[in-house]
Amino acid sequence: MKIIVFASGRxxxxxxxxxxxxxxxxxNIVGLICDKECPAMDIARKNNIPVSLIxxxxxxxxxxxxxxxxxxxxxxxxxxxxxxxxxxxxxxLRVVNIHPSLLPAFTGKDxxxxxxxxKVKTTGVxxxxxxxxxxxxxIIKQKxxxxxxxxxxDGLQRLETKIHETEHELYPLVAxxxxxxPFDTLLISRCLLGENVRYDGGNKYSNRAETAFKNFKGNKVxxxxxxxxxxxxxxxxxxDENREVLKEVEVASKKFIEKKxxxxxxxxxxxxxxxxxxGVKSGQGVFTSMLYNKFGExxxxxxxxxx
Ligand code: GRF
Numbered sequence: 001m002k003i004i005v006f007a008s009g010r011x012x013x014x015x016x017x018x019x020x021x022x023x024x025x026x027x028n029i030v031g032l033i034c035d036k037e038c039p040a041m042d043i044a045r046k047n048n049i050p051v052s053l054i055x056x057x058x059x060x061x062x063x064x065x066x067x068x069x070x071x072x073x074x075x076x077x078x079x080x081x082x083x084x085x086x087x088x089x090x091x092x093l094r095v096v097n098i099h100p101s102l103l104p105a106f107t108g109k110d111x112x113x114x115x116x117x118x119k120v121k122t123t124g125v126x127x128x129x130x131x132x133x134x135x136x137x138x139i140i141k142q143k144x145x146x147x148x149x150x151x152x153x154d155g156l157q158r159l160e161t162k163i164h165e166t167e168h169e170l171y172p173l174v175a176x177x178x179x180x181x182p183f184d185t186l187l188i189s190r191c192l193l194g195e196n197v198r199y200d201g202g203n204k205y206s207n208r209a210e211t212a213f214k215n216f217k218g219n220k221v222x223x224x225x226x227x228x229x230x231x232x233x234x235x236x237x238x239x240d241e242n243r244e245v246l247k248e249v250e251v252a253s254k255k256f257i258e259k260k261x262x263x264x265x266x267x268x269x270x271x272x273x274x275x276x277x278x279g280v281k282s283g284q285g286v287f288t289s290m291l292y293n294k295f296g297e298x299x300x301x302x303x304x305x306x307x
Contacts, residue, residue, distance in 0.1 A: 001027040001179035004071040006079035011040025012164060013077035013098060013171050018047050020172030022268060026179040031069045033062065035081050037253035052104035058086035066091075067118065073178060076130065077128055077171070080109075085132045092307060093138075094267065095130040096178075098171050102126060102142055106133035112163055116156050117148065123159070125166045127174045131306060138302045141174050160289045183300070185261060186216040187291075189278050190224040192270060192304055197224045199235045208307045209270050216268075221260050225287045227278040228252040246286055249277045255286045266298045267291070273303040 007014050018029050032044040035056040044051045052065045063086065066074065076083070076097040076183060088095060101111035102124040108114075115123035126146040131137040148158045191198045192212060194205035213220060226235065229252035231245070238245055242260055261267065272278040279285020291299050 001072045002030045003027050003073045003075050004031045004069050005075050005077050005079045007040035008080040009038050009078040011043045013167055014040050015043050015148050016168035017172050024176040027175050030178055056081035059086040083130055092212040093129050097130045098167055099126045099135050103135055112160050125170055138306050143170055181264045185219040185264040185267045187221045187267055187269040188213055189272040190222045191272055197227050197233050206304055225249045225253045228256045236292045249284045253290050267295055269301045273305050275304055278279050
């Protein structure tokens with residue numbers, strides 16, 4: 001797997017990724033993109049990794065530079081700029097970020113200090129896919145860290161050290177896991193690809209869902225639980241009054257999962273949100289709950305809104 005890194009600062013996470021790539025032998029760091037002169041650039045030069053300095057607002061130049069490397073993933077490692085949404089459009093679910101808190105708590109700058117000042121007992125590190133919102137996006141991995149005694153004079157410093165040590169272990173591990181045991185199936189709601197399957201015709205076509213679908217290298221599976229259950233389009237929406245139709249959706253979903261996903265090991269699912277059939281949060285949609293039941297941690301469900 002080829003990974004390109006974006007950084008703006010010290011580059012300790014970038015360096016940890018390089019070192020571990022030699023140990024794991026599953027991914028290569030093929031380039032570094034920076035928005036300004038920074039110590040991370042020296043680390044790249046020492047390791048013979050090509051560096052490009054590009055204005056963070058210049059989405060076209062960033063896209064062109066990244067395309068030249070044809071990376072599988074883009075890892076942000078202390079890149080202190082907002083990624084242009086045109087860039088995420090081109091690489092949906094392929095831009096990854098590391099953040100020094102347990103998201104959604106303490107987004108933005110100085111997250112370690114924010115956690116310390118908030119007097120929480122536990123904070124941590126989060127690795128997530130990047131979307132348009134700050135430190136938002138589907139969470140890939142998190143690790144909790146307990147905050148040292150507040151009475152210690154160097155408590156904050158100890159916390160910072162613990163967080164960075166954890167980052168340097170976790171980020172390469174995620175790079176390795178995405179490279180060696182990648183998602184082998186991409187499951188996607190038909191309506192997000194613009195298929196006319198909704199009862200109200202309001203198919204929420206998502207450009208990012210389509211790009212992710214087109215570019216995915218493994219098994220690609222489209223789904224609409226209602227269509228699987230044999231409902232016509234258009235049909236009545238599922239409401240509290242006719243909720244019993246969900247039983248049929250459940251039976252059809254079970255069959256679908258057994259038939260279409262029985263050889264899948266790791267699934268990335270992009271599903272319609274706020275739907276009693278698909279839905280996304282556990283317990284919200286029958287299909288989603290069934291996926292969690294069957295695949296547990298081996299399914300990462302992304303809602304249309306998180307994409
Ligand atoms: C890390 O704490 C990372 O979580 C955050 O920025 C910091 C970068 O540090 N996004 P470094 O430049 O990798 O040393």
